[in-house]
Amino acid sequence: MLNAVGIDVSKGKSTIAVLRPAGEIVRKPFDVRHTPKELSILSSYIQHLEGDTRIVMECTGHYHEPILKVLSDSGFFVSAVNPHLIKEYDGDNSLRKVKSDSADAKKIAGYTLDKWHLLRQYSAMDNTRTQLKTLNTQFQFLMRQKTALKNNLISLLDLTYPGVNAFFDSPVLKNGSQKWLDYAYSFWHADCVRTIGLKTFTERYKKFCKRHGYIFQPDKPKSLFESSKELIAVAPKDHIYKDMVLSAIVQVNLIFAQIESMRLKMDELASTLPEYEVVMNMFGVGHG
Helix, strand or coil: CCEEEEEEEECCEEEEEEEEHHHHEEEEEEEEEHHHHHHHHHHHHHHHHCCEEEEEEEEECCCHHHHHHHHHHCCCCEEEEEEEHHHHCCCCCCCCCCHHHHHHHHHHHHHHHHHHCCCCCCHHEEEEEEEEHHHHHHHHHHHHHHHHHHHHHHHHHHHCCCHHHCCCCCCCCCCCCCCCHHHHEEEEEEHHHHCHHHHHHHHHHHHHHHHHCCCCCCCHHHHHHHHHHCCCCCCCCHHHHHHHHHHHHHHHHHHHHHHHHHHHHHHHHCCCCCCCCHCCCCCCCCCC
């Protein structure tokens, strides 16, 4: 005996329909709120159905995740499918398209019966993909924040040390730091360079490189010193502007570090998926 449980998910609740072959309705469609108590009752009800039971629901943002987790953790065969598959499914070939939660739940149950042997059970890999999807959403949010913070910093530096962000082309390090940011933190105003003389600046720049682990290039100090003399710093070299610039640099460094940390987490998670090696070997995708 086959039991097809179709679940139409919405925010905070789901509508459940249970069908058997030949259109037999096991129970009239009913609603279940996404609370521990009601989902526990639903789980118990499904557990007591006679025969082989499979459950199908649509992937609807995050709305389906509470009921998916409870039923999957309870040991049921649960499949979360693309809503497009349900939308295109027309098992009863009806001309009149009824649109309601109950009708949608019955349609999903019908889909479950028709696709019974093709359904793929939700697994730990699916949970990993969900985690990756959520991480990617947060990653994209941080990238937008990074752009805003970086633009704000450059606007401030245009007042104190114009063009300093273009003096270095070093890549982002694993901890998220960049050479131009470290340099701007140590020499936040053009006067920090041009007013102390080339010899003194060279010594300070050499110490800066050693402190941050950068390779000292003997010709770089002179280049920086000479270029600083050609700049017009609109803002004065005082503690107010210094605090604003250094604070902005700290914010940018922090978000850069968060982004790199999240990038590593995403790569670590992705590496556990079976498709990882195939994707990473695609041209333009892999690390190489």
